[in-house]
Ligand SMILES: Cc1cc2nc3c(=O)[nH]c(=O)nc-3n(C[C@H](O)[C@H](O)[C@H](O)COP(=O)(O)OP(=O)(O)OC[C@H]3O[C@@H](n4cnc5c(N)ncnc54)[C@H](O)[C@@H]3O)c2cc1C
Ligand code: SF4
């Protein structure tokens with residue numbers, strides 16, 4: 005058992021600062037264990053979110069030594085032993101208290117994205133046929149645990165605060181999962197350009213780097229969506245065809261391949 | 262203290278896991294005003310952690326499967342003390358509920374012909390669990406959540422309900438505080454659905470999160486509802502045992518479904534040594550046959566690792582007690598061995614069990630594609646809970662409904678893996694439907710303001726207490742309770758220990774009344790824990806009382822001083838209710854008798 009020094013941000017909307025704590029570290033401990041130990045022993049009003057302790061619920065997002073991480077999946081032995089461990093709330097979202105931030109904006113954004121609407125069932129019993137290879141990509145996207153760490157690092161939100169015009173990587177991923185869903189018939193390309201601000205993304209891939217689910221957000225979701233937007237709005241042939249036929253220029257299966 | 266903010270709904274659903282979401286969707290479909298309350302953020306409830314799959318007799322992988330077999334499997338797994346009506350409706354309706362998820366956007370793993378793929382699980386005769394790798398719960402909760410947000414449901418996140426109010430016999434409202442600011446909210450509703458999940462936090466080693474403090478059980482009980490089957494706590498055979506900080510975290514049964522085997526320190530597959538008589542016909546008696554079963558051979562019988570959880574957990578405890586355990590006090594669970602049988606086994610494991618791969622890699626530094634895992638039993642699930650009617654899901658309090666893990670009946674003495682996720686869907690829907698029907702027929706009731714004031718005062722008491730020498734915080738009492746329950750009311754139970762547990766609980770109740778909390782009301786975990794404590798104590802007492810009264814071993818309930826089943830106890834359900842003096846009273850009720858046509862189904866499947 006070794007003692008480690010922690011600096012944990014305490015405060016609320018009106019301000020706050022890093023406070024010092026000690027924690028006893030045993031084999032295999034993660035940062036969340038230490039934070040909960042501090043909470044149980046010396047700071048019973050230390051606010052933090054957690055549920056699963058296994059990287060499955062996306063509740064315990066924070067910035068550990070400046071890196072956006074799930075606290076429950078950050079092992080103490082992977083942090084430099086000669087430094088204090090600094091734990092701060094996610095910076096992009098308004099702080100509520102201590103490590104708890106106000107992520108309600110994310111929930112509002114999701115609600116504005118057009119919902120899933122499937123094509124009529126393939127079979128008489130109301131079921132569909134989908135091949136595994138046609139759903140692999142969508143399943144990758146649906147691994148998202150909504151930790152919002154990608155939202156937290158994206159500079160369009162973090163530095164430029166474009167929350168009103170830009171939905172962020174999590175929701176491009178969500179929109180991509182719907183757009184690439186083999187059964188879905190809705191069209192979200194127009195709004196992705198207009199209201200959702202996909203053009204602001206300059207493919208820095210910071211979101212992909214921090215994703216604890218290792219989802220290839222930029223390469224597999226955002227870039228293909230950008231291509232669809234480009235196809236739709238900047239390809240003269242398609243543009244003319246579309247005005248003539250009034251048809252949605254969308255062919256899911258083909259672009260999934 | 263101020264006033265509580267008043268919020269009106271037709272139907273109030275407490276809990277936003279699978280059961281609560283499904284109930285809310287159903288009630289909202291009826292055009293009513295529906296409120297959905299949860300302690301965490303939306304999408305973070307326990308359901309998100311479920312791994313292995315959802316059980317439904319879709320017969321996509323084995324066309325011999327049907328609801329009758331699922332019904333018989335559920336009853337056998339539950340040792341025939343289940344509510345047969347629940348088991349029947351569950352088996353009949355689960356397939357539609359799963360297909361409906363697909364219509365709402367869920368993307369399950371596929372069979373070669375493009376249907377929903379199903380996997381093997383303990384106690385299920387055929388491959389029956391629809392799944393998405395080992396993150397089925399995430400898929401389910403996200404599908405319900407993403408569908409639900411477009412149904413006009415009002416979601417109240419990070420709000421904790423602490424009390425129910427009645428007018429006469431009928432439930433009419435609930436008091437809550439919001440976690441962020443600590444302000445009170447008073448919900449007025451024509452009917453209420455409880456979907457608050459389980460009680461695992463009453464134990465030290467558990468797969469459950471802080472949310473599982475038995476709130477729904479306790480507030481329903483306080484409001485006069487009956488609890489049944491509380492002695493049946495499921496200890497899942499495979500939780501992580503090392504490192505210490507992750508002790509109890511679940512290792513899905515899916516590992517064994519995919520061919521993983523259990524071995525002791527001598528390298529022996531000890532599960533072959535003890536196969537219960539009523540499963541002998543269905544269980545492989547050699548390793549070769551067991552392997553063929555996991556690979557889909559329809560003529561093979563399942564390996565003994567896939568016997569029911571109660572039995573596997575006890576075999577593991579025996580190995581550990583008799584000195585054949587692993588270095589950190591577990592046994593070995595090995596999936597890496599399948600490389601002897603399968604080309605590209607490592608890729609296969611990573612594809613079928615991705616989150617197990619990551620969990621062990623990142624938390625324990627173990628690569629499950631090349632090394633065995635160390636595992637041991639962990640507190641997992643509460644079969645017991647609020648007594649509800651099989652058809653309507655209404656409790657013994659008019660207007661108060663319950664579904665999901667906090668309700669009882671379906672699972673009897675032992676739940677089969679995968680039967681919970683299907684339980685949530687089937688009975689969540691029924692609870693929502695009947696709560697809506699009830700709400701339509703009722704006027705809005707009156708909530709007694711004095712009761713509200715008294716409840717608010719009670720909630721704030723821990724702040725007012727003077728800290729003095731010897732005064733303690735809520736976390737200390739909670740962890741003492743967890744240790745006592747683990748030690749005295751755990752997997753192996755006996756009379757004197759259960760008696761001691763009840764005494765200890767009385768002592769802890771006194772301590773809980775005196776805990777002091779610091780700081781203010783805003784997002785204060787100390788205060789939140791102080792309010793969870795009475796609930797944890799209520800369910801702990803309920804578990805210990807029922808466990809003491811059941812002087813036999815059945816399903817998850819194991820008495821070392823009364824080994825084996827006693828047919829007389831097999832006819833008894835333990836029911837708990839509060840009497841006029843506020844004491845918990847235990848009653849013996851008859852287990853509902855299975856009608857002849859269903860009995861025949863059970864026979865046909867023996
Ligand atoms: C790690 C793990 C793996 C599992 N794997 C499987 C599996 O593969 N297959 C299977 O069938 N089952 C599995 N289970 C069991 C299953 O996941 C749970 O039993 C099920 O999800 C419970 O769902 P629920 O809707 O009843 O409750 P939950 O999903 O737990 O939701 C409870 C809700 O109630 C809310 N709540 C509680 N108290 C209050 C209060 N006082 N006020 C307001 N809100 C409150 C919570 O915030 C939460 O929203 C697993 C369980 C665990 C822990
Ligand atoms: S790749 Fe795009 S979305 Fe991701 S962080 Fe960079 S700018 Fe933001």
Ligand code: SF4
Pocket residue numbers: 062147148149150151152153154155173174177211214215216217218219221
């Ligand atoms: S995409 Fe990854 S980083 Fe973003 S919310 Fe989902 S899991 Fe978190």
Ligand code: FES
Pocket residue numbers: 053054055056057058059060061062063064065074075076077
């Ligand atoms: S607690 Fe669930 S992701 Fe960390």
